[in-house]
Amino acid sequence: MIPAVPPELLAARSQMAFTLGFHIVLACLGVGLPTMVLIANAIGLRRRDPAALLLARRWSTVMAVTFAVGAVTGTVLSFEMGLLWPGLMGRFGGAFGLPFAVEGLFFFLEAIFIAIYIYGWRRLSPRVHLLSGIPVAVSGIGGTISVVAANAWMNQPAGFTLGPDGRVATVVPLEVLFNRATVYEVPHMLLAGYMVTGFLLASVYAVALLRGHADRYVRLGFAIPFVLAAIAAPVQVAVGDVAARGVLADQPAKFAAMELISVTGAHQPETLGGILVDGRIVGGLQIPEVASLLAGFSPDTVITGLDAIPVDQRPPASIVHLSWNAMVGIGTALVLLGLWGLALRVRRRDHATARWFLRAAAVSGIGAIVALEAGWIVTEVGRQPWVVYLILRTADAVTHAPGVQATFVGVVVLYSTLGVVTLVALRGLQRRWAAQDAAAPGGRAHEDAMDQGSIPYGPRSRPGGPEG
């Protein structure tokens, strides 16, 4: 019944999961950070606010590092599409390659304008410099839309026909791009990008506030990302709700795994926690009727269970279910955190002194990342054993090249090192900035943000340096 599994499959899936799980955090920062930087930059220019400009400048340095690492880890993913999955790309590259090509365009724009923005602080006029950042933010969004459309296609393949030889015979690009899953996967991912970036950045300044630094620089550094993330969070719950119902309609096996539904029927309970052992739920808390109620607004809603799915087509249910619980749980907590911040504001309480609020905010970034990874596991593991849903099995897509086990080990070592070095480097930046601030008159190195003058940018009158 269950076909033979190639030995490379587990290693290839692990390597893909590991490298993509790493890259997705950087991709989120690529979506969110440019917006945060531009907001700080615009506030700084409009209000002539040196603290905001200093934030923009420092965040852009962080953005430079994370973008560079994201660019190369993204390149690795492009390689891996062929290194690990020649059976997928060789057969379906023509069908769903186009969204990647569109993403390539956006990535090009992003790489060009991020360089102009990052290297242009001193010698471009403030206005031109700010404008040069806009394509960065826009192409981060555009790139996400296209690459997630490609993933959505794997969940809901559309826009092509297969010839008698099994090869793709015709392709309708717009139907590929706008497949059924695109409409709910894309906004879900974009909002995740803003939530991860916002809560992560806010975490840093929440810690600073807890340590008693509460000047305008730290307050603004907390407020900009936190407000953005807190706005995104409740919208995300609504989008996620739509997405879940989309999955119910489009991929019943995935939905059954998410909700741990083993037998088809109405009046399905919502199971929190727990795992599936031999078709029976072990552990966890069951709330009667709620899964049916959420899925179709009525306890009579019939939900397909895993029993209706052939054994060799079932995803591993327990991991999908626990990841789903983790994502929804953390997402809900992040909405509550945002409401907490709003309540403090309404009651005119200084959030800089609300220590428990700040403690919660300080861990919100890690929480957002965990939720992001959990959501990604739901999408990807929940699609198994298919790589192209109901059309191509992951096992049939994997490479026949020997050596994936070795590269997987190499990738784990390399990326673990890369992760640690990235954190150490960012921490080092933070320490150095703190040292600059401590040495600066007035407590912040504002002079530095404004370069050498009172004008909030570098020397307007360019030195008459030699030109090539």
Add this chain to the structure above:
Amino acid sequence: MTAVQLTAVVLWLGLTAYAVFGGADFGGGFWDLVAGGSARGLRPRTLIAEAIGPVWEANHTWLIFDLVILWTAFPPAFAAIMSTLFVPLSLAALGIVLRGSAFAFRPVAEGLVGRRAAGAVFAVSSVITPFFLGAAGGAIASGRVPAGNAAGDPWTSWLNPTSVLIGLLAVATCAYLAAVFLVADARRSSAPDLVAYFLRRATVAAIATGALAILGIGVLRADAPILADELTSRGWPLIAASGVLGTAALLLLRRAAPRGTRLLAVGAVVAVVWGWGVAQYPDVLPRSLSLADAAAPAGALDGLVIVFIVAALVIAPSLGVLYLLDQRSRLTGHGLGSDIDGGADAGASRATGGRID
């Protein structure tokens, strides 16, 4: 021209752009590697870092652009190349990660030890990456990558005289282009000692590259006679042009590399890349898969043509703006330099924040 042909041409244009611009960035890493101790090598390394800094990510994107075109337009070719050449392309990907991240970390690394480590990783990976990419190219050109999932030999496909030669030629070409570009960069930075420094190195690299190319004729004749025939029959005008342009560039280098030297050097490289393309046409995998047989359905190619049009209208002028600003020294006040080096442990990189003069 059919959509298949147009797509193949754009694919080759992307490869050419990557070879020239990405190649020069890799070559910068080569000169970083051989620049000597940290005191002696400080000034050339600073110049290299400033030259590469604002443009390397955009230049690197050509590689992604080409991978995407290949898998969308000629999917079976992509699958065959990536699976048979699993080893060298995995190593190239490793080199790409190490180089990009080390370059990004170097200015933010703390202390001299961290900077040295990042610098060493950057330099070494700048050399191994073009070697493995070149070896992979040699494997394809010499017909050692058949269609199918890992249908070719995982080792001899790229560990053979032709592949090793083209790998070395790739490293040499990168170093050559970089040195020629750096002469102009040094001149723009008013650093006459560095102009002389890179003039010497450009000359050496030009001679080494030329010698490797001549040696290569013999290697190809013995190891890949079909490729050698195609290069000398259909491809000869381009191969000859490369020789003429390369020699002219060398002569100009002996005359202190006036304006136009860069163009000649680039022309020599472009001619070789197109010589390969012409020799291999109309196959995407020589003697195994033609472009027409590998091509995706018309709908996919039409979609790609639209992408190309947008690229020509949006990406090309944007790249132009980037290069223009860079060449006019408007992209120097980067957040990475000044913000950090104002710190307590500015040390060696203090100098890197400022202009070289």
